[in-house]
Amino acid sequence: MKEEPLVVLLVEDDPAHAEIVRRNFREFRLSNRLEHVSDGQEALDYVRRRGAFADPERSPRPGLILLDLRLPRLDGLEVLRILKADPDLGRIPVVVLTTSAAETDLIRAYDAHANSYLVKPVDFSRFVELMETLGLYWLGWNEYVR
């Protein structure tokens, strides 16, 4: 049924958090390729294949984007808005993955058509659980426009 495992783009400035996601992917044997960029500008450059991300082999188009909100240079919300305003890129589901549980962030994210909003739990087991569920839902059940 699935031809190629979905490429997941992780946009995360905190290397520790990126490591956590990466470990979880490994933990749950997810075959999906995980690409990591550390700020908003890089994320846009990636999806638009600009600069260092021009090679489609090395930087394949992501099927799912995990987006932190608090990012250097270009903010996560801004990245979200730009993506969703793009007729092509707008169809890529964006899952906001952030430490902020602030309601304003939530509202703004959904206003910018975030597909999902997940708060990084402080608790280790819950974080692992979240990642597992995320994998199940977004990489298992969810259907994508190819």
Next chain:
Amino acid sequence: MSRERRQDRILLGGLLALAALLLALGAAHWRHFAAGRRAETRERLTTATALKADELEHYRRERIGDAAAFFGNANFADLTGQLERSPDAPALRRRALLWLERTRASQDYDRVYLLTPEGTELAGTPPPPLPPDRDLLPDIARALRARQPLFADLYRDRDDGRVYLAVLVPIFPPGGRPAVLVLRIDPDRHVYPYVERRHLPARSVLTLLVRREGDRAVLLSESPTQRTPPLLAGLPLSGDASVPARAARGERGILEGPDARGVPVIACVRPVRDSPWLLISQIDREEVEAPLRTRARELLLFGALVLAGAALGLGWLRRSERLRFYRERYEASLALREREEFLNAILDRLADPLCVKDEGHRWIRVNEKFCELVGRPREELIGRSDPDYLPPAQAEIFWRVDREVLETGRERANEEYLTNDATGETRFLHTKKSLYRDREGRRFVIAIGRDMTEQRRMTEELLLNRQRLELSQAIGKTGSWEYDLPTGRLWGSDGAIRLFGIDPATTDRGYLEVDRIEGRILDRERIHQALVDLVERGLPYDLEYRVLTAPGEEPRVLHSQARALRDEEGEIRRVVGVIRDVTERRRIEEALRESEAKLRRAEEIGRLGHTSVDLRTGRCVWSEELYRIFGVPPEEGPLCADAERLRRLVHPEDRESLDRQMAAALAGEGQTLEYRILRPDGEIRHATATLEVQRDEAGHPLSLFATVQDTTELKRRERELREKNAELERFTYTISHDLKSPLVTVKTFLGYLEEDLRGPDPERVLQDLRYIRTAADKMSRLLDELLEMSRAGRTLSPPTRAPFRELVREALEAVAGRLAERGVQVRVATDPTVLFGDRPRLTAIWQNLIENAAKYMGDQADPVVEIEAEGSGREKVFTVRDNGMGIDPRYRGKIFGLFEKLDPRSEGTGFGLALVRRIVEYYGGTIEVESPGEGGGSLFRFTLPGAIREEDNPEAPPPPGAEGGGAPVAGPGPEEATGGNGTDEGEGFLAKPGPEPRGASDAADPDRTVRGSRADGTGDASGAPGADPEEKAENDGREGTR
């Protein structure tokens, strides 16, 4: 007439007096004139006589001189001796004759001859020789005796009977007999002409030569009047009063008296020296006095003429007097007749009947009106009496009154009826009868009536009207009054009088003294002035005043209006007015005014204006506060009518939306409008209007009531609050994200650590621990910085003065290590500015900026940091410039955000610039950054108005070291200071009519405000990379204010 006679007498007396006066004057004048005349005559006579005498004397001296040629002449004496001796010797004779002839011819002697002492002629010329001259003998003897020449006075020659004068010269020949040379003179040729020559211009003047001979006076010259030959007329000396006689007697000078002829003369007598002669010059008195008489006649004639003239004048005066008397009498009679006619004319023109009756009740004079009333012509009535034409009852009354008047002599007035004999109509009359007594003592009754029929009817009607008026005034609490100017009488209707608290019954039918009214008026002066204005200048009289109806009572307020009534000449005669009791109304109005004032005050305090508009008529009212809100002077009036003007007062950006909101409100949807006002002076105010629309039954809007609230202050506070909220939110965010983030890391890796500890890979344990430590460190630093940040909003140490350069020096010291490590060269401008504030905080600004510059130097080989200050006063702009890696213009707005960093791999936490901005804003300043892009270096520019005091920085020309920053300053002027910390300058930006007032647009879009510093930068980034740098700068500036 006696007066006239007396007048005559006075006139006559005057004439006589005048005559006497003239006479006296004439006499005096005449006397004076005569005396003058005589004196003049005498003087002239004296002078003339003296002259003639002198002439005669002169002549005689000359003749004696002639004799000198012979007297003592030896030659002639020899010749004479020889001639005596030989009288006939022809030669001798010839010689002798030659001598004689020469003398005779030269002096025109009558004859010259030589005589012997006996009188015999020896020689003589002219021939023939004369017989011996006996008459001369005595004189010859005298000459020989005297032995000198002498005159032989005038004598008559006996031979020829003529009168001669001779000079005798004795000649004594040597040895011979003496002889005498005779030089005979004819007086007719040489003496008399002298004497007779007239010296005076008078007809009767006469000069005589007189010689005394014994007791006689002899006239030597010929008397021209009597033609008496000379020497023959003699006058006896004694007893003769004639002038010659008196002269001969020795009188000299002026003599008056008869002359030889017996004619009275005035004469002057003078003797001729060396001779027996007396010279008399005389003028007839007759001639001297002739002009005097003439003058006397003239005077008399003049006097007579004057008297005659005076008499004539007086006579004419009397005559004209008499004429006037008769003319006046004639005119008086004419005037009398005219007056009589005039009187009749007057009486006939009288609208009132008049008749005069004699004692027998007979009409002797009636006027036309009377005839008309009785209904009979005048001719018929004269001489008749009342019973002849009037009903007996009426006649009876008339007679009775007549008798009463005749008997008592008192005037009677009574009311009576009179029936017309012709028409039978009865009239009602007021008649006044009085007694008249003429000179002869006859008595008459004069009756003057007045037809009161009409008046009676009108009075009744008037009474009725008056009752109606009083009733209506009583109901309406009004009154009317009149003031008659000529009489000064004041009348008020009952209603008017009651308004003053006076009982109308106490007045004289409404007439009352002005004092009674005035005494109760409290604003007397004003009313008086208004009345004067009305009467004298025709100004309208419409005023209110207070009246004290009774002591202790509340004064009542009366409204009074009046008008002046003019007569035909336009003179103001009467003032008619109306008064109304408006106490109640005024009380209500006062209450209304008070509540209006309260409303105004409330509106002012609440900055809430209101307006009401009648949508059908377009009439509208603006409350005072509304004008203030719109910044329009109330004199302009409500602006509803001028839609265009009103529209201009709305901020251009809000006009369309306001139109929409307005239309919606009128359609019944929504009642609140929000918009900005653009005042004429350019100030922008926020306003919220609330509408209420009144509609008719069909739902059409009739009128509109709106309140307008000036919400500028509210908006400002709202914005401030939002800003504070945003700041708070940032902190919250920091807590919830930035602090949580390492916590997540720590806890998660702790979980991994547990797993990995059980696992085989010790490397993984170490990795986990590294993540945990890093996260914990980060957390710790975040907490420190958060603490510092929260402190930046407060003052830690008391403010002190610190020169700019000192602060920079301290900052440089603090970052010396990093600068040295990177080899950064620092240049500091020599600016004298002295700052006043929390010293460590101020130092932190430069410290962080310098550190930031050093940190982001990139791969610059020759790193330089320049620290400068430019501008003056509180607007001083401080700059920190570096030539490091610079900042991508897209992120310029982001760098001042808390924990924002551009480079995820850099060592900082994104705290330093946030702290700088917070400190700058604490001092009321702004901060912005300029950079041409990556690798182009960056320029931080900030102001600190709150830390610059004027007393520390006296105005001085810019110091030479403060060179400009090069790039144009994107206007961080005072208007840019948005007052993030709530200073007064917070409103400043509103005053700036920019193309897009920031605060306003922010307020209009709360969403953006909430997004705060985090969101804006990304907006810029996505917008347009090549956007206008100016606009960018402004956006950045705005960012900098958060």
